[in-house]
Amino acid sequence: MTAVAEWRLLVLGLGNDILTDDAVGLLVARAVAAQLKDHPEIAVHETTEMGLALLDEIADFDALILVDAVQTGRTPPGHIHECDIADLPQVTATSPHFVGAGETLALGRRLGIAMPERVRVIAIEVADPFTLGTQPTTAVQKAVGLAVDRVIALARDGF
Amino acid sequence: MPAPSNRITIDPITRLEGHGKIDIYLDDMGDVERAFLQVPELRGFEVFCRGRPAEDMPQITSRICGVCPTAHHMAATKALDALYQVEPTPAGRLIRELVYHAFMLEDHALHVFILGGPDFIVGPDAPPAERNILGVIGKVGVEAGQRVIATRRRLRELIAYFGGKAVHPVLGLPGGVSKALDPADLPRFRQLAQDAVDFAAWTLDVFHQLVLGNPDYVKLITSDAYTHRTCYLGMVDAQNRVNFYDGKLRAVDCEGREIATFAAAQYRDFIAEHVEPWSYMKFTYLRPRGWQGFTEGPDTSVYAVAPLARLNVADGMATPRAQAAYEEFFRVLGGKPVHHTLANHWARVIEMLYAAERMLELVHDPMIMSPDVRRVPTAVPRAGIGVVEAPRGTLFHDYATDERGIITAANLIVATGNNAARIAMSVERAAKGLIKGGQVTEGLLNKVEMAFRAYDPCLGCATHTLPGHLPLKARIFDHRHQVVRELVQE
Numbered sequence: 001m002t003a004v005a006e007w008r009l010l011v012l013g014l015g016n017d018i019l020t021d022d023a024v025g026l027l028v029a030r031a032v033a034a035q036l037k038d039h040p041e042i043a044v045h046e047t048t049e050m051g052l053a054l055l056d057e058i059a060d061f062d063a064l065i066l067v068d069a070v071q072t073g074r075t076p077p078g079h080i081h082e083c084d085i086a087d088l089p090q091v092t093a094t095s096p097h098f099v100g101a102g103e104t105l106a107l108g109r110r111l112g113i114a115m116p117e118r119v120r121v122i123a124i125e126v127a128d129p130f131t132l133g134t135q136p137t138t139a140v141q142k143a144v145g146l147a148v149d150r151v152i153a154l155a156r157d158g159f
Numbered sequence: 160m161p162a163p164s165n166r167i168t169i170d171p172i173t174r175l176e177g178h179g180k181i182d183i184y185l186d187d188m189g190d191v192e193r194a195f196l197q198v199p200e201l202r203g204f205e206v207f208c209r210g211r212p213a214e215d216m217p218q219i220t221s222r223i224c225g226v227c228p229t230a231h232h233m234a235a236t237k238a239l240d241a242l243y244q245v246e247p248t249p250a251g252r253l254i255r256e257l258v259y260h261a262f263m264l265e266d267h268a269l270h271v272f273i274l275g276g277p278d279f280i281v282g283p284d285a286p287p288a289e290r291n292i293l294g295v296i297g298k299v300g301v302e303a304g305q306r307v308i309a310t311r312r313r314l315r316e317l318i319a320y321f322g323g324k325a326v327h328p329v330l331g332l333p334g335g336v337s338k339a340l341d342p343a344d345l346p347r348f349r350q351l352a353q354d355a356v357d358f359a360a361w362t363l364d365v366f367h368q369l370v371l372g373n374p375d376y377v378k379l380i381t382s383d384a385y386t387h388r389t390c391y392l393g394m395v396d397a398q399n400r401v402n403f404y405d406g407k408l409r410a411v412d413c414e415g416r417e418i419a420t421f422a423a424a425q426y427r428d429f430i431a432e433h434v435e436p437w438s439y440m441k442f443t444y445l446r447p448r449g450w451q452g453f454t455e456g457p458d459t460s461v462y463a464v465a466p467l468a469r470l471n472v473a474d475g476m477a478t479p480r481a482q483a484a485y486e487e488f489f490r491v492l493g494g495k496p497v498h499h500t501l502a503n504h505w506a507r508v509i510e511m512l513y514a515a516e517r518m519l520e521l522v523h524d525p526m527i528m529s530p531d532v533r534r535v536p537t538a539v540p541r542a543g544i545g546v547v548e549a550p551r552g553t554l555f556h557d558y559a560t561d562e563r564g565i566i567t568a569a570n571l572i573v574a575t576g577n578n579a580a581r582i583a584m585s586v587e588r589a590a591k592g593l594i595k596g597g598q599v600t601e602g603l604l605n606k607v608e609m610a611f612r613a614y615d616p617c618l619g620c621a622t623h624t625l626p627g628h629l630p631l632k633a634r635i636f637d638h639r640h641q642v643v644r645e646l647v648q649e
Binding site: 016017018019048050051052053055056103106107110111112113130131132133 | 201202203204206207219222226269273291292293296301304305308311312315327
């Protein structure tokens with residue numbers, strides 16, 4: 001971690017590695033890491049944590065790409081949603097179980113912690129994030145490659 | 160920059176399926192007959208575990224929940240002790256306890272300031288735009304907010320020191336732990352424990368000033384809307400004082416009289432599961448009393464777990480400042496047991512003080528520096544049950560293996576399961592007050608949410624980060640069980 005000061009952008013994969021499709025953010029981050037290895041300004045991390053634990057993870061970066069699973073029920077599994085952090089709820093936390101990325105950023109800023117100025121969210125629509133398993137469903141597996149390409153394009157070219 | 164495929168859309172994510180579903184059934188007069196919160200089940204747990212070495216269980220189960228990894232890790236580790244019939248060495252036990260109390264303190268702190276904060280620190284009548292974490296910071300001050308975050312970070316560093324990382328610790332082994340405490344590191348942990356006590360005491364002061372000093376809040380806490388006369392369950396030490404890590408389980412009735420005190424290994428004789436035809440959920444109850452329905456009063460078998468329950472079942476706290484706070488709690492709220500669900504927030508602050516004081520005791524126990532942190536088991540494994548008090552209540556892990564220690568059966572009862580019947584009663588009471596003759600009062604979902612939020616139920620632990628809030632959906636059924644209305648709180 002000695003090179004942290006050099007890194008400007010963080011790609012952060014979120015998810016649970018034993019809950020079937022919920023692992024997709026981690027899988028995307030892993031593949032992105034393999035391709036961006038040794039990049040001087042881009043760090044790629046995976047985390048199974050959520051909520052406020054992300055504060056320590058994202059502090060001090062200029063920009064952030066979050067990769068996560070989502071289940072809106074409005075698009076088919078494998079669909080890739082992309083949004084700006086401003087589209088996420090900022091301050092509606094009612095439980096430590098549900099402190100979101102938007103809230104974490106808002107809190108960090110309020111407390112004077114250096115938070116990324118630019119945040120992009122890549123969320124892959126999933127079919128099954130509730131069954132224990134280490135193999136994502138087919139549609140979600142197929143989406144990994146596309147999501148990886150999109151994340152790398154954003155990371156290299158900016159957003 | 161163009162998107163590389165038309166499958167990518169810019170789409171604000173506003174809703175997550177599968178969380179927080181409330182079903183309300185009306186009778187033929189249009190009044191509420193039954194209402195309950197549907198908790199999504201984690202599927203395939205036993206199938207996933209079967210055929211794996213039992214030693215993997217502390218790692219597997221710590222992944223079940225992103226909020227309570229250390230509780231699952233510790234319950235699983237204790238189940239392994241039982242499975243291999245081995246007691247941890249004194250240092251192994253002290254290190255487990257130190258890590259566990261650091262976890263309880265940081266989780267409770269998060270809960271007090273983030274969950275309870277918007278309701279009690281900002282205030283239940285404050286405008287919705289202020290009833291959030293930034294509103295809490297506005298009230299307690301930026302410095303106080305920084306103190307909460309910094310203390311939490313240091314506690315997590317302690318957990319990571321022993322477990323490698325805070326979220327999925329690799330610490331517990333049957334008979335002990337994987338890492339000893341280097342005496343050179345002791346001074347900073349002693350400083351942390353002292354700071355933790357100061358932090359918890361300060362939190363209690365904040366609670367006094369902002370909550371107990373406000374008659375409206377006290378009125379809300381003690382109001383009938385949030386009161387249920389049920390039984391309680393929690394773990395106690397040999398002197399019947401609150402214990403998070405080890406001890407016997409004690410159940411008391413709604414008058415505070417002891418129903419039973421039993422060892423974890425006997426839990427099946429005392430805890431049973433009831434299934435209702437209208438739900439796939441299992442509602443636990445106290446087996447010796449039989450299922451008496453969703454009832455309150457002297458004969459009920461419904462019980463609650465979590466901070467309030469722990470204080471209700473115990474005769475006191477094992478540390479001096481927590482004991483003083485415990486006495487004040489029951490004095491102010493009119494004696495034991497306290498039946499006000501919202502008093503969980505106050506009980507949680509008292510438990511913060513206990514967790515911090517216990518950490519301080521542990522880091523001053525010379526035995527904690529012993530390098531002898533593990534006793535290697537030699538017995539043939541068969542079955543093991545482990546129990547801890549998780550932040551949200553009693554957590555049971557129950558495993559069976561073959562003679563090689565390969566899992567053949569695994570079952571968990573989590574805190575939300577233990578609380579399920581009482582949560583159903585709270586949701587039903589709120590719904591009954593808000594729906595009459597088929598007419599639904601405005602703000603139904605917000606008020607129902609408040610009724611179950613004090614329990615902080617775990618609503619399935621996946622895909623949580625987005626959108627980052629708890630979407631609620633209520634379905635209202637008529638007496639023919641046809642959906643007549645759906646309400647969604649985005």
